[in-house]
Structure formats: structure tokens, C-alpha cells
Amino acid sequence: MKKYVLFMMIGLGILAGCHPKTFTPIPLEMKTLISVNIKDGSLTFLDLKNNKVFTEWKMEQPIKGASLLPDGKTLLLYGNELETVQLYNLAEGTLKEEWKTGKGIVNAIVSNDGKHLFFVDQHKNAVRIFSTTGKELGTVKVGKKPLTLLQNNSGTKIYVVHFTEPFLSVIDVPKKQVIEKINIPKASAGGLIREEQKQLWIGGHGSGKEIQSNIHIYSLETGKLLERIHAPKMPIYFIETKHGIFALSHGTSMIRKYNEHLQETGSLQVGSNPFAMVAGEQELYIASYDSNEIYKVDQQHLKIIEKFPSGNGPFQLIIREGHSLE
Amino acid sequence: MRRWSMTLVQKIWFTISVGVIVTISFSYFLSHYFYQKLYVDNVEKMLMEEGKNLASDYHGGPITEQYRKQVEWYNEKSTAEILLVSNPRELSACLPFHIDYDSLINEEDRAKLLKGEVVTKVGFEERFGRQIMGVIVPLLDEQRLEGVFYLYIPLASIQEITTEVAYIWIPIAFVFVFILLIAGKMMADRIANPLKEMEAVAYKMAHGDYKTEIPIRSNDEIGRLAKAFNIMAKAIAEEDMRKKEFLANVSHELRTPLSYVKGYSEAILEGIVQTKQSEQKYVKLIHREASRMERLVHDLLDLAQLEGETYPLQKVPLVFSQVIEDTLEKYEPFLQEKNILLTTELNPEIIIEADYDRIEQVIHNIVDNAIRYTPMGGNIHIQLEQMNERDCQLVISDTGKGIPKEKLPFLGERFFRVDKARTRSEGGTGLGLAIVKQIIHLHRGRLYFKSKEGKGTTVVIELPTLNGEWEE
Numbered sequence: 001m002k003k004y005v006l007f008m009m010i011g012l013g014i015l016a017g018c019h020p021k022t023f024t025p026i027p028l029e030m031k032t033l034i035s036v037n038i039k040d041g042s043l044t045f046l047d048l049k050n051n052k053v054f055t056e057w058k059m060e061q062p063i064k065g066a067s068l069l070p071d072g073k074t075l076l077l078y079g080n081e082l083e084t085v086q087l088y089n090l091a092e093g094t095l096k097e098e099w100k101t102g103k104g105i106v107n108a109i110v111s112n113d114g115k116h117l118f119f120v121d122q123h124k125n126a127v128r129i130f131s132t133t134g135k136e137l138g139t140v141k142v143g144k145k146p147l148t149l150l151q152n153n154s155g156t157k158i159y160v161v162h163f164t165e166p167f168l169s170v171i172d173v174p175k176k177q178v179i180e181k182i183n184i185p186k187a188s189a190g191g192l193i194r195e196e197q198k199q200l201w202i203g204g205h206g207s208g209k210e211i212q213s214n215i216h217i218y219s220l221e222t223g224k225l226l227e228r229i230h231a232p233k234m235p236i237y238f239i240e241t242k243h244g245i246f247a248l249s250h251g252t253s254m255i256r257k258y259n260e261h262l263q264e265t266g267s268l269q270v271g272s273n274p275f276a277m278v279a280g281e282q283e284l285y286i287a288s289y290d291s292n293e294i295y296k297v298d299q300q301h302l303k304i305i306e307k308f309p310s311g312n313g314p315f316q317l318i319i320r321e322g323h324s325l326e
Numbered sequence: 327m328r329r330w331s332m333t334l335v336q337k338i339w340f341t342i343s344v345g346v347i348v349t350i351s352f353s354y355f356l357s358h359y360f361y362q363k364l365y366v367d368n369v370e371k372m373l374m375e376e377g378k379n380l381a382s383d384y385h386g387g388p389i390t391e392q393y394r395k396q397v398e399w400y401n402e403k404s405t406a407e408i409l410l411v412s413n414p415r416e417l418s419a420c421l422p423f424h425i426d427y428d429s430l431i432n433e434e435d436r437a438k439l440l441k442g443e444v445v446t447k448v449g450f451e452e453r454f455g456r457q458i459m460g461v462i463v464p465l466l467d468e469q470r471l472e473g474v475f476y477l478y479i480p481l482a483s484i485q486e487i488t489t490e491v492a493y494i495w496i497p498i499a500f501v502f503v504f505i506l507l508i509a510g511k512m513m514a515d516r517i518a519n520p521l522k523e524m525e526a527v528a529y530k531m532a533h534g535d536y537k538t539e540i541p542i543r544s545n546d547e548i549g550r551l552a553k554a555f556n557i558m559a560k561a562i563a564e565e566d567m568r569k570k571e572f573l574a575n576v577s578h579e580l581r582t583p584l585s586y587v588k589g590y591s592e593a594i595l596e597g598i599v600q601t602k603q604s605e606q607k608y609v610k611l612i613h614r615e616a617s618r619m620e621r622l623v624h625d626l627l628d629l630a631q632l633e634g635e636t637y638p639l640q641k642v643p644l645v646f647s648q649v650i651e652d653t654l655e656k657y658e659p660f661l662q663e664k665n666i667l668l669t670t671e672l673n674p675e676i677i678i679e680a681d682y683d684r685i686e687q688v689i690h691n692i693v694d695n696a697i698r699y700t701p702m703g704g705n706i707h708i709q710l711e712q713m714n715e716r717d718c719q720l721v722i723s724d725t726g727k728g729i730p731k732e733k734l735p736f737l738g739e740r741f742f743r744v745d746k747a748r749t750r751s752e753g754g755t756g757l758g759l760a761i762v763k764q765i766i767h768l769h770r771g772r773l774y775f776k777s778k779e780g781k782g783t784t785v786v787i788e789l790p791t792l793n794g795e796w797e798e
Contacts, residue, residue, distance in 0.1 A: 064422075163423065205415060205420045205423065206415070233414060234414060250420070252414075253470050273470070273471070275422060290419075290469060290470070290471065
């Protein structure tokens with residue numbers, strides 16, 4: 001009798017072990033800030049309505065980033081050490097699906113038209129185009145070590161910034177091929193497309209011993225360098241809102257604000273070695289990588305409003321809007 | 327094939343050599359290790375203090391040119407290399423982007439530095455292309471790692487110092503080893519030489535030469551062994567002497583009666599003897615001498631048997647006084663003949679465990695002697711008493727001519743005669759007391775003599791009684 005109990009216990013144990021991990025569900029209606037923490041492989045969820053940390057998912061996997069699918073309910077996780085990209089149902093807190101991509105995925109974005117997913121594959125040195133259901137539609141070979149992906153408003157053109165190449169590749173999505181190369185500094189990273197102004201902003205770390213302290217602005221039409229804006233050191237993340245253009249320099253932990261005339265209208269030192277930000281309506285959220293914090297900064301006055309603790313090494317921020325319950 | 331074996335000297339020398347070499351090399355490595363460790367520790371402490379001192383001048387905010395210049399000035403004056411690093415890339419700030427850049431500090435160090443901890447580095451540093459001992463002190467503006475002080479000293483300079491030590495050490499160590507090895511060889515010889523001498527002497531002894539002595543040079547184990555060896559050699563020499571003397575005695579004792587027998591028988595054979603009467607007399611003499619020889623041979627056999635430690639005694643409980651009385655009975659005719667007065671004083675309760683025949687032989691031999699040496703009309707007194715709980719004492723005293731004091735210790739030795747000329751004529755074999763001594767010895771008793779010249783001799787025998795034996 002005792003033996004049966006023991007076997008049942010072991011059996012249950014195995015079943016429980018095989019069962020995918022369930023995390024705290026994220027309510028559908030809650031406006032949420034998702035922080036991807038790469039040092040400990042976790043996700044931090046901030047309840048933006050109540051301004052507090054809601055929960056933390058300790059995935060304990062080498063995730064490097066996330067992307068929210070157009071349905072607003074599914075979070076796609078990737079990492080260059082992972083064999084698959086993982087799709088989590090936020091409302092249920094469960095792993096919904098896995099797409100076998102192979103290792104090397106370092107970035108993923110959803111096209112602005114909501115039809116495609118673009119994966120940057122550093123093993124294949126290519127941009128891979130997927131449907132939102134996980135079907136691979138095509139691969140476009142680019143230069144070595146692609147990393148940053150930018151896209152135009154319609155999502156038909158993507159701009160690939162490489163780490164080790166002195167140029168940027170422009171991909172035509174319908175054609176699935178590189179149609180143009182724009183010369184930019186080596187070790188560039190981060191950028192911004194201002195389609196109406198026909199501007200392409202490019203940031204970076206600087207190559208070798210040199211430290212990048214400028215934002216390079218190129219013409220979207222001609223690919224010519226239009227201007228350099230001084231923004232020390234290492235500007236690597238850009239956001240444009242109705243309040244202006246914001247550039248984040250991780251080397252000096254500075255956020256700078258520019259107006260239409262590319263004049264600096266304000267700056268603020270925030271956090272320690274920040275790498276990412278995301279814009280709300282009136283505020284910016286900035287991930288401080290070294291101090292494991294998320295700063296909430298007022299866009300208009302560039303003032304820190306609040307800060308929240310995050311998991312270890314916040315590297316990417318995503319806002320998930322609340323969904324009405326029908 | 328003969329197995330190669332080491333001599334004692336080689337063994338001792340080998341042991342000493344191995345010991346010396348192992349000790350010296352071990353102490354060298356140990357001192358080297360401690361020296362380096364202490365020195366490296368000291369350098370680390372110094373660098374850390376220096377770095378912390380420099381860092382205490384930083385009060386947050388971006389690192390200014392003035393501060394950098396000050397540090398540069400200080401770097402020129404300081405023995406250590408001091409780098410003020412504020413390039414975020416060198417500080418691994420861009421690490422999540424997998425930049426192919428070999429930064430000065432790695433992610434792990436950065437995490438420590440962000441916590442305000444000081445990082446220590448010992449070993450090869452690719453950036454400097456050499457072995458270094460370095461200390462990294464963070465410059466923190468709140469949680470921001472604005473820069474670090476990287477202080478280092480090439481390890482080569484530390485090793486130079488230890489090699490310098492080695493230059494002095496190694497020749498000294500060599501001389502020291504050399505001296506110790508020679509001293510070891512001498513010591514080994516000193517130990518082994520007396521042994522070699524002993525060996526030589528032992529061979530000489532095997533060939534019958536007992537005279538050589540080993541010179542004793544020390545009072546240690548070897549010296550004592552040499553001493554014991556000498557004593558042994560002396561004992562063997564004495565034993566050898568005794569053996570020779572004994573043989574000489576035996577042959578001498580036998581020769582006298584033999585020459586009698588030969589002489590008289592020749593006289594008879596050659597017809598020198600005229601009358602039947604004289605012939606009768608000569609034959610009687612021959613017979614007497616033959617009996618003497620017979621007694622002598624008998625006694626010798628007895629003695630030889632008794633001197634073998636394994637002689638089987640037929641031990642039974644005996645009433646000692648009874649044995650004495652039985653023996654004395656046989657002497658009555660002789661006593662009367664010599665008109666000797668025999669008095670006894672015997673304790674009848676004394677019981678000994680002994681061989682009847684042998685004890686009888688003891689009494690026989692002693693009383694025989696007493697009668698032989700006591701003149702006409704003398705006295706013999708025999709006394710048996712309990713001496714203490716364990717032993718009894720038998721005292722046989724006569725009023726004979728006594729024995730000179732200086733000859734007392736020799737009584738009981740084979741063929742020892744107090745008066746050589748006279749005794750032989752008086753019929754003894756010279757072995758009687760030797761046999762007595764041996765029998766008493768076998769019974770675990772004691773025999774001694776007291777005597778005053780002209781006054782008489784007392785023989786004392788002490789024997790364990792049966793009570794005593796049991797108690798033991």
C-alpha cells in the first residue's frame with residue numbers, strides 16, 4: 001500500500017515537473033509596463049494605473065528582449081542563446097507557443113502594419129521575416145552583426161544597423177531584399193526615423209577606443225549626413241513624442257530633449273547606465289541597467305517623478321495598454 | 327644475478343644526504359613562497375590604500391580635467407602605474423551589446439565596483455601585455471560608475487626581488503649542502519669504523535686469537551657494544567683457558583696412575599719381581615691405581631653430566647635428616663678406625679624435594695673429605711636446622727687442618743687441591759667438591775666454606791625446603 005502511495009507521489013512529482021511553469025497572470029485591463037531584465041532573465045510588470053510593481057516573472061532563461069504581438073495579449077521572448085522564441089499569454093501567465101528559430105535571435109519587432117514580425121539573426125547575419133502565426137516568410141541577408149531595427153510608418157521598409165559594419169542596410173519588405181546601403185559610423189546602435197522630416201537619426205557606442213558622443217542625422221532620401229548633434233556619451237536610444245525628441249546616452253546616464261530645430265531644450269541625468277526607454281502619454285520610463293531601477297520622468301519638464309525597482313539588469317521596456325473587458 | 331646492496335656507511339650517508347637536500351629545497355621553496363606572498367600582500371595593501379586615498383578626492387559628478395591632471399601628476403611621482411579610467415566602454419558599460427572590445431574590467435568586476443567594492447587582480451593582463459598586481463577602486467556618483475582608478479605594479483619587479491634572493495641563496499645552499507654531505511660522510515665513517523674493527527676481531531677470534539681488543543672511543547651505543555664485545559672476548563678466552571687447563575689436569579691426573587700401572591706391570595713382566603709376595607704387592611698397587619682411574623673417570627662423567635643444564639634430577643620429597651643418617655651409617659667403620667667422634671644435631675622435620683642419590687652423593691663427598699682431613703681423635707659435627715621459612719641449613723664441621731684463607735674461593739673448582747702433593751696420595755680425585763657444588767646448584771641451593779687454618783673447616787649447604795618451594 002505504502003509503495004503505491006510512494007509511486008503516486010513520484011508520478012505526481014514528475015507530472016508537476018513537466019508541466020510548464022505558470023506565472024502570476026497579468027490582468028487584461030491593466031495598463032502595464034514590462035521590463036525585460038537580462039542579467040537574471042526575468043520580467044518586471046509595473047501597474048501603471050496604481051504606479052506600483054505588480055509582479056515579477058522569474059523565467060531564469062537567457063532572454064535578451066521581448067516584443068508585444070499586435071493582439072496586445074501575447075508577449076514574444078527571444079534570446080541569442082535560445083533555440084526558440086517563446087510566446088507567453090500574459091493574461092494566463094503561461095507559455096502558449098514556441099517557434100523553432102534556432103539560436104542567434106538578438107532583436108524582434110512587429111511591423112507597423114501588424115502583419116509581420118522581423119527577427120534579427122546574428123548567427124545567420126540576416127533579418128528573418130515571420131508571419132504573426134509563426135510562419136517564416138523569408139530571410140534577407142545583411143551585413144555582419146545586425147542589431148538595431150528601425151522601420152517606416154507603413155512597415156514596408158526596415159533599416160538594419162550593424163555593429164561591425166560601417167553601413168546600414170535598407171530592406172524592402174515586400175521584395176524581401178536589401179535595396180540600399182547608407183554609410184554610418186561603425187558600432188552604431190539605436191536610431192529614429194522621422195519620416196515626415198525625412199530624417200534618420202543614428203546613435204552608437206563608438207568603435208574601438210573612440211567614444212561616440214554625437215547623434216548622426218542622415219537624409220532618408222539621399223542617405224547623406226545632414227548634421228551631427230553633440231550628446232555625450234554614447235547616445236543609443238531615441239523617442240519622439242509631442243513634447244520633443246528624446247535621446248538617451250548611457251555613457252553619462254543623460255537624457256536630452258530636442259525641439260524641431262534640433263536644439264537641445266533640456267537634459268537630465270537619470271539612473272546608472274540606462275539602455276532603454278519607453279514613452280507614456282506625459283512621461284518617459286527609463287531603465288537604469290546598473291542600478292536595477294525604472295525611472296518615471298516627466299516629458300515636459302524633464303524631472304524624475306518616481307522610480308521603481310526592477311529585476312537584475314533592465315534592458316528593454318514595453319508598454320502594454322489596458323484592454324477593455326467586453 | 328647478485329643484488330646490489332648498500333653498506334651501512336652508504337646507507338647512513340644516503341639517509342643524511344636525502345635529509346639535507348630535502349630540507350634545504352623545502353625551506354627554499356617555503357621561504358620563497360612566504361616572501362612572495364608577504365611581498366605581494368604588502369603591495370596589494372599599499373596599492374589599495376593609495377587608490378582609496380586618490381578616490382577620496384572625488385566628490386561625484388563627471389570627472390573633470392583638473393582632477394585628471396592631478397592624477398596624471400601623481401602618477402608621474404608614484405612607483406605604481408595609476409590609470410584614471412572613465413571611458414564607459416573600458417568599464418564594460420556597453421556589455422549587453424556584445425561589443426567586440428576587450429574592456430579593462432569585465433562584467434563581474436563591474437558588478438563589484440558598482441557595489442563600491444575594490445577589485446584585486448593578480449596575473450597576466452592582456453591589456454598591459456604582462457603579469458601585474460593591480461587594484462581597481464571605483465569612483466561612484468551615487469550608483470553611477472563614473473570611472474575607476476586602476477593601480478598596478480608589474481609582477482616582474484616582484485619576481486626580480488625574489489630572483490635576487492635566489493642568487494644569494496643558491497650558492498650558500500650549495501656550500502651548505504656540500505659541507506653537510508662531507509660531515510655526513512665523516513659521521514657515517516665514525517659510526518661504522520668500530521663495527522668494521524669488531525668484524526676483524528671476530529674473524530681473528532674465530533681463528534683462536536683472543537688477545538686483540540677493540541679500542542673504545544666513545545660511550546655511546548657503539549662504544550658500549552665494543553665494550554661488551556671485549557668482555558665477551560675475554561670470557562671466551564677464559565673459557566678457552568679453562569678448557570685447556572681442564573684437559574691438562576685430566577691428562578695429568580690419568581698419567582700418574584697410568585705410569586704406576588705401566589711401571590709395576592712391566593716389572594712383573596720382565597721378571598724383576600722375585601718373590602710371590604712382592605708380586606702380590608705390585609698387583610695390589612696396580613689394582614689400586616686402576617680403581618683410582620675408574621673413580622676419576624666416573625667422577626668426570628658425573629661432572630660432565632651435572633654440568634649439562636638439562637641433567638634430569640629425580641626429585642622426590644625427602645626427610646633430610648633421614649638421608650643424612652642413612653649416609654653416615656656407612657662411615658661408622660672408618661670413623662672408628664680413625665677414632666673420630668661424630669656428633670649430629672638434626673632437625674627431623676625438615677623436608678626437602680631432592681634427588682635422593684645426588685643428595686647422598688653430596689653428603690658422602692663432604693663427609694669423605696672431612697674424615698680424610700681430620701686427624702686421629704678429631705671431631706666431626708653435623709647440624710641440620712631450619713634457617714628461615716624457606717631454607718634449611720646443613721653445617722658439617724671438622725677439626726681438620728683447615729684451609730688457607732686465600733684458597734677458599736677456589737674450593738669447588740675442578741681438580742683444585744689445597745695441597746697438591748699430599749692429597750693425591752690421600753686418594754681424592756679432585757672432583758668431589760666440584761660435583762657437590764654442581765648438585766647444590768641444580769637444587770637451587772648455596773654452598774660455601776668457612777675455615778681457619780689448623781682449626782678445621784666448616785662446609786655450609788643451604789637448600790630450599792619443601793614449604794619454600796611451594797611458596798615460590
